[in-house]
Amino acid sequence: MIECKIKIQLESFMLDANFSIPDRGITVVFGPSGSGKTTLLRAIAGLEKSDDGFLKIGDSVWQKGEDFLATHKRQIGYVFQDAALFDHLDVKGNLNFVIKRAIGLKEDFIESIHNLLEIKTLLNRKTTQLSGGEKQRVAIARALLTNPKILLLDEPLSALDLKRKNEILPYLDSIHNDLEIPILYVTHSQDEMSRLADHLLLIEDGNIVGSGPVNDMLTRFDMPLSHGGDAVSIIEAEVLKRDSEFNLMHLDFLGGQFIVPDNSFPVQTKVRIRVVARDVSLTKSKQVDTSILNIFPAMVQEIVNEGEAQVMVRLQIKETILLACITRKSSYKLRLEKGSEVFVQVKSVAILS
Amino acid sequence: MLNELDFSAIIVTIKLAIVSTSILILIGTPIAWWLSQTKFKFKAVFEAIIALPLILPPTVLGFYLLITLGSNGPIGKLLESLGGSSIAFTFTGLVVGSVIYSMPFVVQPLQNSFSSVGRKPLEVAATLGASKIDRFFSVAVPLSRSGFITAAVLGFAHTVGEFGVVLMIGGNIPGETGVVSIAIYDHVEAMEYGQAHWLAGGLLATSFLMLLFVYIINRHFSIMRSKD
Numbered sequence: 001m002i003e004c005k006i007k008i009q010l011e012s013f014m015l016d017a018n019f020s021i022p023d024r025g026i027t028v029v030f031g032p033s034g035s036g037k038t039t040l041l042r043a044i045a046g047l048e049k050s051d052d053g054f055l056k057i058g059d060s061v062w063q064k065g066e067d068f069l070a071t072h073k074r075q076i077g078y079v080f081q082d083a084a085l086f087d088h089l090d091v092k093g094n095l096n097f098v099i100k101r102a103i104g105l106k107e108d109f110i111e112s113i114h115n116l117l118e119i120k121t122l123l124n125r126k127t128t129q130l131s132g133g134e135k136q137r138v139a140i141a142r143a144l145l146t147n148p149k150i151l152l153l154d155e156p157l158s159a160l161d162l163k164r165k166n167e168i169l170p171y172l173d174s175i176h177n178d179l180e181i182p183i184l185y186v187t188h189s190q191d192e193m194s195r196l197a198d199h200l201l202l203i204e205d206g207n208i209v210g211s212g213p214v215n216d217m218l219t220r221f222d223m224p225l226s227h228g229g230d231a232v233s234i235i236e237a238e239v240l241k242r243d244s245e246f247n248l249m250h251l252d253f254l255g256g257q258f259i260v261p262d263n264s265f266p267v268q269t270k271v272r273i274r275v276v277a278r279d280v281s282l283t284k285s286k287q288v289d290t291s292i293l294n295i296f297p298a299m300v301q302e303i304v305n306e307g308e309a310q311v312m313v314r315l316q317i318k319e320t321i322l323l324a325c326i327t328r329k330s331s332y333k334l335r336l337e338k339g340s341e342v343f344v345q346v347k348s349v350a351i352l353s
Numbered sequence: 354m355l356n357e358l359d360f361s362a363i364i365v366t367i368k369l370a371i372v373s374t375s376i377l378i379l380i381g382t383p384i385a386w387w388l389s390q391t392k393f394k395f396k397a398v399f400e401a402i403i404a405l406p407l408i409l410p411p412t413v414l415g416f417y418l419l420i421t422l423g424s425n426g427p428i429g430k431l432l433e434s435l436g437g438s439s440i441a442f443t444f445t446g447l448v449v450g451s452v453i454y455s456m457p458f459v460v461q462p463l464q465n466s467f468s469s470v471g472r473k474p475l476e477v478a479a480t481l482g483a484s485k486i487d488r489f490f491s492v493a494v495p496l497s498r499s500g501f502i503t504a505a506v507l508g509f510a511h512t513v514g515e516f517g518v519v520l521m522i523g524g525n526i527p528g529e530t531g532v533v534s535i536a537i538y539d540h541v542e543a544m545e546y547g548q549a550h551w552l553a554g555g556l557l558a559t560s561f562l563m564l565l566f567v568y569i570i571n572r573h574f575s576i577m578r579s580k581d
Binding site (some may be wrong): 070076077080086087088098101146 | 482484498
């Protein structure tokens with residue numbers, strides 16, 4: 001577990017963060033600009049000092065009351081928004097800077113980081129000869145070479161254009177899959193959050209307003225993300241088979257099978273599906289003469305009003321939770337209430353990985 | 354042409370400039386670093402004290418140094434009670450005077466380049482496991498190369514060019530405290546314009562070349578920086 005209880009007073013801003021999150025996978029720190037995300041990350045790195053507090057990463061305690069471990073003694077990997085490579089050193093120099101100082105670094109770990117981020121061809125370049133995406137790759141490799149107990153990423157993609165972003169994302173996936181380092185990822189981009197998060201830490205005005213597994217946080221009605229036009233659900237799935245006749249693929253999830261256009265992922269690939277609440281409609285009986293392929297039986301868990309005209313419905317498809325945003329009139333017509341049995345029709349989905 | 358005394362003056366001058374510049378960098382670097390990092394309320398007071406020699410007539414500084422370092426002054430007395438002798442009218446005294454007099458020329462360029470390094474690279478170095486001292490030597494110093502070159506050249510050139518302080522506490526002893534700037538004055542007093550020309554022209558040329566070097570170096574570094 002990662003346990004954190006810190007209070008930091010900056011000039012016009014107070015961060016009061018008290019939470020615990022799992023020490024594995026990617027935890028996305030999500031919130032609007034100026035909500036304290038970066039301050040929280042800096043505090044965990046020891047770059048901002050909390051006079052009193054508690055911080056424990058796995059089995060290392062970094063702050064206990066007034067006992068505060070200085071940044072350079074914390075085994076952290078920190079990736080800044082702008083890569084922040086040292087310009088007086090080349091790529092190799094930047095990596096050696098940390099290799100010389102890292103604790104318990106093994107030769108084969110160094111090798112695996114070089115391979116993971118495909119650094120070898122960049123080694124002899126000057127930092128000024130790197131593209132934005134390459135800089136960020138070197139910065140991530142440099143951060144990982146600290147042999148960190150936690151990897152802190154501060155909006156690492158926000159300075160990159162879409163093409164470069166898509167260049168970096170697969171590397172983040174491999175870190176996620178291959179290394180057992182917990183990652184704290186700060187962003188205000190819903191795309192990055194829904195693609196990467198296992199766990200979500202919601203922050204607003206310097207306070208933690210929610211913490212939990214990503215789809216819980218997206219679909220719980222006491223959480224801000226489950227309301228409004230941006231409401232989505234995330235479903236983990238796996239490619240089950242490919243249908244070459246119609247060029248489709250079948251994705252298996254805890255609740256059934258999605259049928260979506262084939263994008264040539266091999267069978268057994270793990271994928272993440274994002275369903276926008278407005279793209280989900282409900283029927284009382286199963287439609288047969290419809291163009292919609294993805295229809296699942298479900299049970300209504302909860303309904304709340306969304307403004308005057310609409311309602312948000314939380315549905316349970318076996319073990320999967322899904323949001324649907326429909327009109328209040330339809331809900332009235334179908335006599336929806338907690339426990340109603342319905343059929344969910346999903347008009348479109350986005351495949352995130 | 355130049356006589357033996359002139360050559361000894363040139364040697365003393367170069368020796369003085371080398372010794373003073375080395376001491377200036379050693380003392381000036383930590384002062385400049387402190388000034389660039391501190392949030393201390395009365396920092397301006399220290400900055401003003403360091404900058405004083407820029408505007409103070411050298412004779413004023415020389416006068417106070419003479420009073421302090423002479424055998425009746427507090428430091429002179431202290432040295433004598435420790436079994437030494439007063440350092441007024443010695444090479445050592447000259448070095449002390451030069452160091453104080455050229456201090457702003459070393460501290461200010463260093464402080465500026467330390468400040469322009471900014472907090473970010475130091476924070477990055479901290480996250481990569483570098484301690485405070487380590488960060489200074491491995492990040493702040495290499496990123497301030499141009500500041501060090503400027504500081505050293507200006508400190509050197511300014512020490513070579515000083516006159517008033519040297520006159521007050523040096524005493525113009527040949528081979529010990531007799532420097533070029535005073536030798537020129539002596540030649541002019543004795544109407545030996547030929548020798549004065551050689552020395553003055555030499556100083557002019559060296560000073561110009563050193564400043565040219567500083568400007569070229571700074572241009573080079575600022576171009577490198579703007580390429581990022």
